Amino acid sequence: MTNTYYTTQVHGEYQIQNIGDLTLEEGGVLRNCELAYRTFGTLNQDRDNAILVTTWYSGTSKIMEDVYIGEDHALDPNRYFIIVVNQIGNGLSSSPHNTPPPFNGPRFPTIRIGDDVRAQHKLLTQYFGVESLALVVGGSMGAQQTYEWAVRYPDMVKRAAPIAGTAQTTPHDKLFSETVIDAITSDPAWQSGWYKNSSEVHIGLRRHAKLWGAMGFSTEALKQKKWQELGFSSIDDFMVGFLENYFLPMDPNNLMTLASKWQHADVSRHTDGCLESAMARITAKVFVMPIDEDMFFPPRDCEDEARLISNGQLRPVKSLWGHLALFGLEPAYVEQVDQLLKELLAL
């Protein structure tokens, strides 16, 4: 299916690397796995200045570039070789909508966070000669990938900064993600994933957007009408003009691939279900960075996990926006993240 949203016109420049067939955790193979990535800066001679940036649910390399990367940020291309890898299923890398039949759409294989991290590892080591990462950083599902990296490849990850995410999906997050899946798959136009054009499923996508509205921002942000800062005239205007506008052009099967991956993120897969043992594998210096007003990755959950990391510190970020502060909705949030990442990189 063609979808003009997943193009360089919308998401800026990016490169594609075919890393070959990827054998998957849940069984099956993702054939000719293509990873879309974007790099900034240069790998130095010691090959010790590489930073991996991961992406979140629905996010691509574009927003990571726009919000987190640049001379004014901790992720400074003048100092670091920064590579942003789009997660599988996000529409730029191999995804349901861009895979040829018969593995297209709802037949796209089931992907897990571990599959992404192994694919990213292959890309970094075999195509870029990167054997050490000064930092892995990402938000939300990007934090899930960050934790997976630190647990799976402890020798390679020197520092890690999971922002607004957890190493093990909590029961509440799993439940919330079920409701976002239901919102789309309950649309009669979903047709078991065999819609002709994603725009036919717009009602489900709109419901899905509203659920993000009800959980993605803090109750207080909505009460204080923080959407005014973004130029919206009412909460309904904000829900439609910001959230529906954001999700509407996306492919529903892509989103479902991501949602399923999100639900099952759990580093304790490596240790027979024991989270303590999994987290004990981490040797990286880790700043665990919850957002204080996040309603579905509340600081309490992140604090519990931070305690399990030997070189881990709980370093919360304040933002009344809540989870979707990740989008860089206010400068104060970005400044705090930059400050913390600079501090971590100096350790």
Add this chain to the structure above:
Amino acid sequence: MTNTYYTTQVHGEYQIQNIGDLTLEEGGVLRNCELAYRTFGTLNQDRDNAILVTTWYSGTSKIMEDVYIGEDHALDPNRYFIIVVNQIGNGLSSSPHNTPPPFNGPRFPTIRIGDDVRAQHKLLTQYFGVESLALVVGGSMGAQQTYEWAVRYPDMVKRAAPIAGTAQTTPHDKLFSETVIDAITSDPAWQSGWYKNSSEVHIGLRRHAKLWGAMGFSTEALKQKKWQELGFSSIDDFMVGFLENYFLPMDPNNLMTLASKWQHADVSRHTDGCLESAMARITAKVFVMPIDEDMFFPPRDCEDEARLISNGQLRPVKSLWGHLALFGLEPAYVEQVDQLLKELLAL
């Protein structure tokens, strides 16, 4: 439409009083308005021992009796004349499902919290000769009615205990309630509200139940598997066995009437939109009782309102269950409520 759920077999004994036609805030008339109520104890000679108990979204007099009323509780029938009035649309009082054509189902008129409170006032004053209330108490939408009483009839309400609710619906609550409305009305079987039997809309009702699951309990309650205390074997077992089981027998039009009423609760309707002025009308002694882990009536919102009440005190209740602690899911919650209500009644 017949629905065996809304019967004395399920909800225990209750009486019906036809209070005549009720002219409605939003226009229109609820003809032959019937209020279902249950009383406990006896009105004393001074007529100063009456307590009004209101009901929440989907709740009836039955759960208020089971959890909050009895010799062992603050609401002791040996001392007080307690009357629980079922809110309009809850299935026992006049509701979409029990109203004859043409005002049945989706043609049931739009009801507001103020309509309920005027109807309850008529019932109390004209049929019971009650002119003074020692206490008005209710949770969630019951708290909305409690606030409406205290603002609208300040001379009559001596004490008020709004539990886990607000005087003015917050933007986040309005948004959340939109998602629960969407969950039902997006079911193709909803048929604009003209389904033949409510069980046909079971998929929508199940989705609606899951949204309550994602917001009704604290994230920590789910993480700590508190559902084990209620005898459930997994979170999915709990969602189906508790929440779907609870909502499935209900009438969708009834729920939509309640949801609309919930969304528009706002005592500032009395004062041209000025919440401060509305709250300043309250002369009752008020214990504002949020539940500390409530995700959609967070203590912060209740605290803001408590500050506007001259005889108001913020008296939070602790429960990891969050909002649905209201159901009396653990004894410790009920004990705290009893303690606070006893203290308030002694003032």
